[in-house]
Amino acid sequence: MSTEQTTTTTNFLRTIVSDDLASGKHQSVVTRFPPEPNGYLHIGHAKSIFLNFGLARDFGGRCHLRFDDTNPVKEEAEYIESIKESVRWLGFNWGEHLYHASEYFEQLYQWAEHLIRQGKAYVDDLSPEQIKEYRGTLTEPGKESPFRNRSFEENLDQFQRMRAGEFPDGAKVLRAKIDMASPNMNLRDPVMYRILHAVHPHVGDTWCIYPMYDFTHGQSDAIEGITHSICTLEFESHRPLYEWFLENLPVPAKPRQYEFARLNLSYTVMSKRKLQELVNTDLVNGWDDPRMPTIMGLKRRGFTSAAIRTFCERIGVGRSDAWIGYELLEECVRNDLNENAIRAMAVLHPVKLVIDNYEEDKTEFFEVANHPVKHELGTRKILFSREVMIDADDFMEHPSKGFHRLTVGGEVKLKYAFVIKCTGMVKDEHGRIIELHADYDPGSTNGPVTSDGRKIKGVIHWVSASDAATVEVRLFDRLFSDPNPDRGGADYRQFLNPESLKTLLNCRVEPALLDAVPGQSFQFERLGYFCADEKDSQPGKPVFNRVVTLRDTWGAKN
RNA sequence: AGGGGUGUGGCCAAGCGGUAAGGCACCGGAUUUUGAUUCCGGCAUCCCCAGGUUCGAAUCCUGGCACCCCUGCCA
Numbered sequence: 258m259s260t261e262q263t264t265t266t267t268n269f270l271r272t273i274v275s276d277d278l279a280s281g282k283h284q285s286v287v288t289r290f291p292p293e294p295n296g297y298l299h300i301g302h303a304k305s306i307f308l309n310f311g312l313a314r315d316f317g318g319r320c321h322l323r324f325d326d327t328n329p330v331k332e333e334a335e336y337i338e339s340i341k342e343s344v345r346w347l348g349f350n351w352g353e354h355l356y357h358a359s360e361y362f363e364q365l366y367q368w369a370e371h372l373i374r375q376g377k378a379y380v381d382d383l384s385p386e387q388i389k390e391y392r393g394t395l396t397e398p399g400k401e402s403p404f405r406n407r408s409f410e411e412n413l414d415q416f417q418r419m420r421a422g423e424f425p426d427g428a429k430v431l432r433a434k435i436d437m438a439s440p441n442m443n444l445r446d447p448v449m450y451r452i453l454h455a456v457h458p459h460v461g462d463t464w465c466i467y468p469m470y471d472f473t474h475g476q477s478d479a480i481e482g483i484t485h486s487i488c489t490l491e492f493e494s495h496r497p498l499y500e501w502f503l504e505n506l507p508v509p510a511k512p513r514q515y516e517f518a519r520l521n522l523s524y525t526v527m528s529k530r531k532l533q534e535l536v537n538t539d540l541v542n543g544w545d546d547p548r549m550p551t552i553m554g555l556k557r558r559g560f561t562s563a564a565i566r567t568f569c570e571r572i573g574v575g576r577s578d579a580w581i582g583y584e585l586l587e588e589c590v591r592n593d594l595n596e597n598a599i600r601a602m603a604v605l606h607p608v609k610l611v612i613d614n615y616e617e618d619k620t621e622f623f624e625v626a627n628h629p630v631k632h633e634l635g636t637r638k639i640l641f642s643r644e645v646m647i648d649a650d651d652f653m654e655h656p657s658k659g660f661h662r663l664t665v666g667g668e669v670k671l672k673y674a675f676v677i678k679c680t681g682m683v684k685d686e687h688g689r690i691i692e693l694h695a696d697y698d699p700g701s702t703n704g705p706v707t708s709d710g711r712k713i714k715g716v717i718h719w720v721s722a723s724d725a726a727t728v729e730v731r732l733f734d735r736l737f738s739d740p741n742p743d744r745g746g747a748d749y750r751q752f753l754n755p756e757s758l759k760t761l762l763n764c765r766v767e768p769a770l771l772d773a774v775p776g777q778s779f780q781f782e783r784l785g786y787f788c789a790d791e792k793d794s795q796p797g798k799p800v801f802n803r804v805v806t807l808r809d810t811w812g813a814k815n
Numbered sequence: 816a817g818g819g820g821u822g823u824g825g826c827c828a829a830g831c832g833g834u835a836a837g838g839c840a841c842c843g844g845a846u847u848u849u850g851a852u853u854c855c856g857g858c859a860u861c862c863c864c865a866g867g868u869u870c871g872a873a874u875c876c877u878g879g880c881a882c883c884c885c886u887g888c889c890a
Contacts, residue, residue, distance in 0.1 A: 266837070267829075293890050328889060385888055394886055396817045430888050440818040442886050451888035470890050494819055494885050518821085518883095529890095571838060573828050577821050578883055585826080585839055595852060629852075661850075672848055704848050716848055783849045811850040 268574040270308065270515060274316055274485060283484045286318030290344070291325045291358075291474070291488075294336035294458065296529040297544040297551040298343040300565070300586070301520040307569035308517070309487055310349040321481055322351035326359045327473050329457040337458065339544070343552035347562050358477050359460045365468050365476060366420065368506045369431060369449060373412045377505055378449060379405055380415035381432050388430075391437070392445050398438035399445045405434065419452055422465045426452050433472075435501065443498045447471055475499040479508035486512045489519040490576065517574050524583045524735040525550045526742050526749055540753060541736070547790075547802050548736040548757050558733060559778050559788025559804035561597075564590040583735060587805045594778055594786040594804065599627045599634060602672070602718045603766040603781035603801075605730060606649040609722060612677060614696045615643045620723070623702070625673045639767060641674050644722035646765045651717040652693060654682070657815065661714040663693070668707070669715040672782065676701035676713050718782045725765035730787065730801045732759040764801075773799045783807065 277283045288309040292298060298306075313320035322344060326332050344351070372378035381404045383391065393399030407415070416431055418424065431450035439445055449472040454465045478486045486499075493516045503511055521527065526535075527550060535541045535549070544551050547558035555565065568589040572581050620642045628634040652663040663669045668678045675697040683692040700708030705716050736757050742749035766781075773779070773789040781787050785806035789799040 291890090295890080325890065331889070381888095388888075389886075392886055394817085397886095398817090399886085427888065432888095442818080445886085448888050453888085467888095469888075474890090488890095490820070491884055492890090496819095516820090523826095571827075573838085575821090575828070577827095579827060582826055582839080588839070591851090600849080625848095629847085629849075659850090670848060674848095702848095706848090713848090715850085718849075780849085780851085783851075785851095807849075807851050809850070 266570070266573060269576070270312065270485070270487060270517065270574060271315075273515065274312055277484070278316060285484075286313060286316045287321070287482050287484045288313050288318065288487060289321040289323050289356075289478065289481065289483050291323045291477075292340050293325045293328070293331070294333065294340060295328070295331040296336060296533055297339050297549075297553055299527055299529075299532065299549075299551045300522060300555065300568075301527045301550075302343075303347060303552060303565050304520045304569050304572065304574075305487070305489075306344055306347055306349060307566060308574055310344075311569075312485070312487075318484075319354060320349070320351065321354040321356055321483070323356040323358060323477065323481070324459070325470070325474065325477075326357055326457065326459055327468055327470060329453060329455040329467065332458050334458045339553060346556060347552065347565060354481075356477075356481060357459050358473050359457060361473070361477055361480055362460065362464055362468065364480065365473060368476060368508075369468070369472070370413060370416065371506060372433065372449075373409055373416060373431075375505065376409055377434050378431055379407055379412050379434055380419065380429050381405070381446075382429050385427060388448075392442065393437070395442070401437050402432075402446070405446070416450075419450070419466050420464075422454070424452055426454055428452060431466075433498075433501070435498075441494055441497055443471070443495050444501070447498060471495060471498050472502060475503050475512065475514070476506065476508055478512040479503060479510045482510050483512045486514045488514060488516055490516045490578075491519075492516060516576070518576055518579050520572065521578065521580045522550060522583055522586065523580065523740040524737050524742075526737070528743075531743075531749060540750065545792075547731070547733055550736075557791055557802070559594075559786065559802050560586075560590050561593050561778075564593040567592065580741075590786065590805055591808065594780060596631070598778045598780045598786055600629070600782050601767050601770055601779045602639070602720050603730070603764060603770070603784065603787070604646045604648050604718070604720050604725070605732075605761055605764050605781075605784065607646040607720075607763065607765045608649045608652065608690060608693060610645050610647050610677075610693045610695055610719070612643050612645070612695050612697045613680065617643060619643065620721075623673045637767075637769060639673065640721040640724050642721045642723045645671065645719040646722050646725060647671075647693070647717055647719045649690070651715075652679075652682075652690065654690065659811070659815070662717055663715065667715075668713050669717050670701070670705035670713045671697075671719045672716050674702065674719070675699070676705065676707050718784075720765050720767060722765075724768050726768045726771050728764050728766050728770065728799060728801060730761045730764045730803065731790070732761065732803045733757060734759075770801075771797055771799065773801075775799070778804065780807075 290309045310320040391400045430448045432446045435444045437445050450466045545553035545557045622638040656664045677695040677697045679695045681694045685691045705713040737752045738754040739752040742752040775791045775794045778788045786804040787801040793800040
């Protein structure tokens, strides 16, 4: 069972695909998800994955996973594996269609020579600084390079020698001969190839010249028969170039590029550069730190892939810059886990409560449901005894108005057990409450009602002091304290939330929780959803990550 | 006169000349051994602004305004 919606709201891309299929322009839709293996995938990529694979799935087409690996100095094999794992975990399958742009390098090279022969590409000896100078500015046209009009024979010879490794990095580039005065900067003789004596994570040292993104992407799409090449808005001004290469090359197909707005999520950063920096400077514990917006971070935190899919569905797809509140993501996991997570009781900040009128050595078991609605999830027995642990938050010496949990002289229901009345408290020399005393009402096991029929408002969770296990719980909060850490010129790191991780070493839980399997999620009643950490849990010694708290309308107002 | 985009309730988002879908948030109220869940009900006379065309416009035209992207041998 899943909470996923089966209805798919439409968007402009679905409309385009649907129209293209209806008009017969395409027999079937072929999309692709083209990550560069230079980091871990994040929630923004999930939007793209959901879009591309979702389109293919819903219109009976296919979606390729293609590594856009044209820059060996930034790419690593480790990232290739993490990307595959992320896509798979999100529930999508590329089947046989796994590709690498680097596998097209020979074809791309031949096409580059083709452009040279047509007089549409040339080898430029200008330095990077000079190229920048010659490019002009947004409001002024650029100047043509003095090498722009070499003969095609010379260009071909130069280019072949570039490939042969005769020149050092940066000595020369191959450029498309388009228009140095174009108002679109991307058309001012864009660089097609640069010299990079670097080992490539997929094709090793077979090349020392590497094609640029613009000279690779469209042709790769054409080779694979991609019908709809979907990318983010910042590539919009590259589209004329994408089309220029396809028009000037003998490619087997003419894919079309469409752009959509990338995801912006509040209270986090999404650029790979910044995520990489957080990892490298140990501001977080790796790419899969549970506070990271990476797919692997969310997974480890305890988000389910179904929740992420629901999130992607709900945020929609458009062309206007979208800012999504982090709360929506949280709401999506709550939805899934509320329906599917087994309940258990856990006390995060334990305070001992002694029930004075309960016989000293007596114990009893209560059989309770593992889920309040889905009874097919079974029941379990929990031990009750004279001493129980309750959460410090559930007692107030000086209750604020509206507080209906425990106070001295007040009554509260110990969930699934008895109504108790607090008779007193014991403080240590610092004035901290270390023990509470209470009397119980033996006839109050049936609901939050006393034996004389009075309804009790407060219901709190507890755990028997005698058999409760002690575990570590990690309370995570948003990584940044500002909704937009990227805002303004300020360094996003100044907005890091110092309280994004609180480690609690002395939490008391139902003993059965000791058998939690890594990755398993629970609802700790009245607190939130928690997941046994995949990495740090040991057999019999789980570490729990708080995925998200329960909604708390009372707490939110106080 | 650089070019390219975008502007629909707090946040997303349908709508494509016929009189403002949906989700989230929010506000009521019911149920509830989780102040959770669930459940009912409410929530834009108005679509960035100003003109114009039309019987009729968020949708067409004109002129403004705001925001985003583009000057990597990154993708």
